[in-house]
Amino acid sequence: MNIILLGPPGAGKGTQARHLVDTRDMIQLSTGDMLREAKDSGTEMGNKVAEVMARGDLVTDDIVIGLIREKLEGDSKGGFIFDGFPRTLAQADALADLMESTGQTLDAVIEMQVDDAALVERITGRYTCGECGEVYHNVTKRPKVEGVCDNCGASNMKQRADDNEESLRQRLMEYYKKTSPLIGYYYAKGQLHTVDGLADIDDVRASIASVLD
Numbered sequence: 553m554n555i556i557l558l559g560p561p562g563a564g565k566g567t568q569a570r571h572l573v574d575t576r577d578m579i580q581l582s583t584g585d586m587l588r589e590a591k592d593s594g595t596e597m598g599n600k601v602a603e604v605m606a607r608g609d610l611v612t613d614d615i616v617i618g619l620i621r622e623k624l625e626g627d628s629k630g631g632f633i634f635d636g637f638p639r640t641l642a643q644a645d646a647l648a649d650l651m652e653s654t655g656q657t658l659d660a661v662i663e664m665q666v667d668d669a670a671l672v673e674r675i676t677g678r679y680t681c682g683e684c685g686e687v688y689h690n691v692t693k694r695p696k697v698e699g700v701c702d703n704c705g706a707s708n709m710k711q712r713a714d715d716n717e718e719s720l721r722q723r724l725m726e727y728y729k730k731t732s733p734l735i736g737y738y739y740a741k742g743q744l745h746t747v748d749g750l751a752d753i754d755d756v757r758a759s760i761a762s763v764l765d
């Protein structure tokens with residue numbers, strides 16, 4: 553089963569994707585994570601996208617489509633979760649072509665609905681484990697021991713450089729201008745499912761599970 557998690561920055565895509573990886577042996581394909589990896593390892597592409605990401609603008613379609621293409625050629629295990637991809641209509645069309653050429657199907661698009669006011673708190677409170685990528689929040693999802701990852705035991709929490717209000721505003725603008733048309737696109741294709749992303753993490757898990765089962 554291959555699915556897209558669609559929603560603005562802070563909607564909870566990464567949090568839910570990690571749970572699906574743990575429980576359904578799916579593979580999370582987060583273009584944001586891939587781009588941050590490229591940036592941290594200082595590849596030519598990483599250096600090129602660093603400033604764009606810091607501003608909160610979208611990286612060019614060619615770059616992210618190339619990243620996804622590589623992954624689709626590998627093992628698909630319990631299926632792919634596209635997290636933060638596609639973000640433009642061109643990316644959505646490219647994904648459809650890629651899936652067709654690798655003999656795969658897109659089974660569901662899950663839109664995580666949240667209101668904008670919640671996003672500022674979600675984003676400014678977000679931090680992640682630098683070792684395993686577990687996602688935390690300073691109000692809604694704190695580790696059991698402050699600063700220590702519940703999942704892997706490391707003490708290496710990180711906050712993203714672009715998780716500030718100014719960059720969030722730009723990322724939201726990009727979302728409404730370029731990504732939100734995908735909601736209509738997938739609705740028209742009969743693939744759209746909507747879940748309430750404002751509910752508690754466990755309730756969102758349950759709504760996603762009922763779409764998948």
Ligand code: ADP
Pocket residue numbers: 560561562566583584585587604605606608609610611612613616635636637638639643723
């Ligand atoms: P969030 O989790 O807040 O939604 P991501 O980690 O998905 O953010 O993305 C971080 C940044 O990486 C984006 O602001 C954008 O600059 C870039 N990016 C990630 N995915 C894409 C994509 N599919 N197309 C273009 N840019 C992307």
Ligand code: ADP
Pocket residue numbers: 559560561562563564565566567568674675677678679687688689690692693749750751752753754756
């Ligand atoms: P996205 O990948 O869509 O940008 P994340 O999964 O990183 O979103 O979640 C953004 C922040 O909100 C994180 O700090 C996360 O712990 C928190 N969060 C995620 N889902 C919920 C939820 N349902 N209720 C409250 N906080 C949440």
Ligand code: ZN
Pocket residue numbers: 681682683684685686701702703704705706
């Ligand atoms: Zn960890």
